[in-house]
Amino acid sequence: MVEDRTKELKETQQELVSKAIEAGMAHVASMVLHNIGNAITPINTYMEKVQTNELGKILHYLEKCYDDLQSRDDDLDYYIKEDVRGKQVFSYMADLIRSLADKNEEQLEIFKKIESAIFYISEILSLQQSYSLTEREIREVVYLNSLLEDAVEMQIGTLETSMIIVKKQFEDNLPKFMIDKSKLMQVIVNLIKNSYEAIEAQKNNTKEKVVLIESFVENDSVGFKITDNGIGIEPEKIDKVFEFGKSRKGSTGFGLQYCKMFVESNGGTITLKSNGIGSGATVSVYFDMSRLRHDDSG
Ligand SMILES: Nc1ncnc2c1ncn2[C@@H]1O[C@H](COP(=O)(O)OP(=O)(O)OP(=O)(O)O)[C@@H](O)[C@H]1O
Ligand SMILES: [Mg+2]
Numbered sequence: 481m482v483e484d485r486t487k488e489l490k491e492t493q494q495e496l497v498s499k500a501i502e503a504g505m506a507h508v509a510s511m512v513l514h515n516i517g518n519a520i521t522p523i524n525t526y527m528e529k530v531q532t533n534e535l536g537k538i539l540h541y542l543e544k545c546y547d548d549l550q551s552r553d554d555d556l557d558y559y560i561k562e563d564v565r566g567k568q569v570f571s572y573m574a575d576l577i578r579s580l581a582d583k584n585e586e587q588l589e590i591f592k593k594i595e596s597a598i599f600y601i602s603e604i605l606s607l608q609q610s611y612s613l614t615e616r617e618i619r620e621v622v623y624l625n626s627l628l629e630d631a632v633e634m635q636i637g638t639l640e641t642s643m644i645i646v647k648k649q650f651e652d653n654l655p656k657f658m659i660d661k662s663k664l665m666q667v668i669v670n671l672i673k674n675s676y677e678a679i680e681a682q683k684n685n686t687k688e689k690v691v692l693i694e695s696f697v698e699n700d701s702v703g704f705k706i707t708d709n710g711i712g713i714e715p716e717k718i719d720k721v722f723e724f725g726k727s728r729k730g731s732t733g734f735g736l737q738y739c740k741m742f743v744e745s746n747g748g749t750i751t752l753k754s755n756g757i758g759s760g761a762t763v764s765v766y767f768d769m770s771r772l773r774h775d776d777s778g
Contacts, residue, residue, distance in 0.1 A: 508669060512634065515634060516605075518637030519604070519637055523597045530587055545569050548569050619660055623654065625654055632646050645690050648694075655769065657767065657769065664742070671706050672693075674735060674736070675691045679708055681710060700769045701766040702769055703765045704764075712756055713761060718753070722737055723737065736752070739765075748767040750764070
């Protein structure tokens with residue numbers, strides 16, 4: 481009986497682990513789509529702006545001016561200098577040329593914006609590719625600061641739309657270490673998403689919305705902290721949030737459990753701290769350097 485029960489428990493645990501991986505994948509995939517959507521919206525607006533026929537109109541008037549001047553080419557000098565109509569046509573031409581130049585500059589600006597939005601979309605896609613999850617654990621050399629940067633980059637569309645300011649305080653002398661990069665990425669993405677959701681959970685929030693991301697080395701640990709000024713959580717509820725199915729918003733509530741599973745399986749610790757509702761929260765992740773493989777290549 482005990483054996484059966486243990487086997488059953490093991491199977492459930494296994495199932496939970498694979499669900500975690502699936503959830504993480506779906507999560508990043510939907511976030512990537514969301515961010516791409518956010519990047520496409522301004523492109524549409526820019527396209528509408530460049531598609532107006534203002535250039536065509538300016539050109540049309542310039543042609544009219546040209547025709548007018550040509551019809552007077554026998555006494556052009558008198559026409560543009562002395563004739564009332566001729567003087568007007570001449571100065572009107574100058575105006576048209578100026579607005580042509582302005583329009584040209586404006587369009588170049590818009591094209592530049594479209595170009596950078598497209599570049600951003602391809603960045604999101606290639607990031608997604610390099611972090612696409614594999615079932616196998618692949619340890620590779622990770623530089624935590626770049627990973628934190630990438631995680632923010634992946635969600636920047638969502639964060640910017642909600643006018644959340646991301647502050648970074650990175651330790652410059654962070655050792656590199658070996659870990660499953662894509663899974664650590666999932667963890668960071670999940671935690672940033674939690675901060676974003678905690679901020680958005682505050683109704684009638686008029687204060688500045690801030691997420692602070694820090695990296696650090698402390699004694700034999702390396703890690704990061706994510707602090708938000710969101711809704712926070714009652715201290716007595718904190719232990720529960722690492723359990724499956726504990727979600728404020730009624731979703732799977734899988735994020736933190738996944739994070740804990742990954743961090744602890746790499747010999748690390750993860751904690752959530754908050755002084756209660758309305759006081760924001762900080763989640764800290766520590767990895768014990770002695771339990772991670774280092775990268776000695778420099
Ligand atoms: N930064 C935070 N501030 C306040 N509460 C938080 C924060 N992070 C997590 N929590 C609380 O912990 C709960 C569990 O988080 P978890 O990430 O496991 O699930 P979820 O975010 O609700 O759902 P999912 O991650 O599956 O989309 C949240 O519902 C929320 O109540
Ligand atoms: Mg979550």
